[in-house]
Amino acid sequence: MKAGINMKIIAKTVCLFVLLTVTIVMRSAGNNRVSVTMGDNTVLTCPLKPNITMVIWKIDPKVGGHCRLGYRTDKNETNTTNCSDNMNWNSRPDVNTSLEIRHVGIAQEGNYTCEVVSTEGNFHKMYHLSVLVPPRPRLYCDAQGTPVCEAATGLPAAHISWVLGDNSLPEEEGYDNGTVTVLSRFTACSTNMTATTCMVFHPTGKWSESIACCPSKEVSFKLYVYIIPFLLSIMIFMAFIYYFKFHSNRLCHKTKPPETDPIQNDTMEVEPYTTYVQKENVIYNSVSDLTVGQNLPQELWPET
Template identity: 65%
Template sequence: LEIDGKANHLFIRDWNDRVSATVGSSSVFTCPQKSNITMVTWKISPKVGGPCTLGYRADWNKTDRTNCSDGMNWKFRPDRDPTLEIRQVKIAHEGNYTCELVAAEGNFHQTYHLTVLVLPKSTLECDDQGNPVCQAAAGKPAAQISWVRESNLTPSEEGHDDGTVTVFSKFTAHSTEVTNTTCIVSHPAGNWSKSIACRSRNLILYVSIILCFLSIIIFVAVIYYFKLHHDRLCHKTKPPETALTHSPQDDTMEVEPYTTYVQKENVIYNSVSDLTV
């Protein structure tokens, strides 16, 4: 908008710009560069909280500030360069910034619409079912999530009180094969991508059941082997049981000494008898 008043040579010019800044960065707003500045005023209208003003009057050589935080101030001397600087941008700084400048050439207005960007914290993990889950947490504005392998799933969003948004997206694989899946997070403050390989939990469950079954079989086989081996050792070391038998030969062995004694007695007796005769 430009108005030329030829009668008093008054120029009023108004420029509107849209700017963006990332949380934690610095942001600079400039006024039209004019000489012989009489007065300059910055009027800030944030979306959250009350307005604040920074002013300078050349005839008084004085600056003034009302309801402005310490992180928001003149970048240089306002009589030479009325540039406004925000040292560390926060979400609360989002809003309109208007410079009203009065100089010998006329009155000038410069308005900026500041949008604060918050880079989301992006993660890519495997859920309990073995599906890749991509998340872009607390971003402003909401991030866009896409997969290298096409997916028809619509990401879900969760808004927060500070204006940030968390976006979730789960990729459901149609097979149990282990393949790399890449998640891409697109955001005005910066892009992010990561790849992951998730194993299907069904496949893991089947493998676990088979391993458990094999372990049981091996355990039973080992117990059976040691039990069988122990029985064989006991059978080899046990002395043979012999039954007590009574044979006629034993009776003969017991009778023979007595028979021999009787025979000897008879021999002696006969010899004595012969001598007597």
């Protein structure tokens, strides 16, 4: 029972795989992919059939509106709707129905369909136009002495690799026009390396360049020779500033006059006056007693 069920499942899977394969083949046959480098010219052909009565090119770009180019043989007239100036018939449409695109730009990327009406029936052919933008490669050393390889504004995104191999993940930055900048840092530097080579791969071509960024033993020794004295100088300078500041504070504390209590000062200022008054009173009392004793009778003298 289980074996029968498994056989049915396998049969359905095979049928599904065959149908998908046929669909993909049919779609590939009806949709031709064309890649053009930006700035180049390209020509898209249309089916050649006898007794043609009408030809229509339908362009659906990724950017902008739809474009239509039409030709009627009975009136021998052409019609163009919303098409750019660099897009037109390759020659006279009654002789050649191909479409020519001059100086292809990113805006021309999209789907192109040619429809032919003749006495034998209707025929069509479809293209998918891809625009290739060569990246601008650059190899340089960053502030830390790490080799950096960059492929700027490419379409599609470029692939970067290092000759000596590196596991660092590339960084990608996309732009509104579809181009991509790829940046890769070589992190496997060692003091034994003298140079490293970056390779950029793109459908428009290959590029490679070498650079010497990785620090060598001699460079490391020179860094130590210059950096260590510099750090020691800073430490000595800071110690001198601290020492000078500490001793300046001590000198200021020694020369500062002692603070006095204002109440005590007032007391010291008042005490001489009080002593003087007391002495004056004693003298006055003595003189008074002497005068009274001379003028009064004996029985009225004060007791001593």
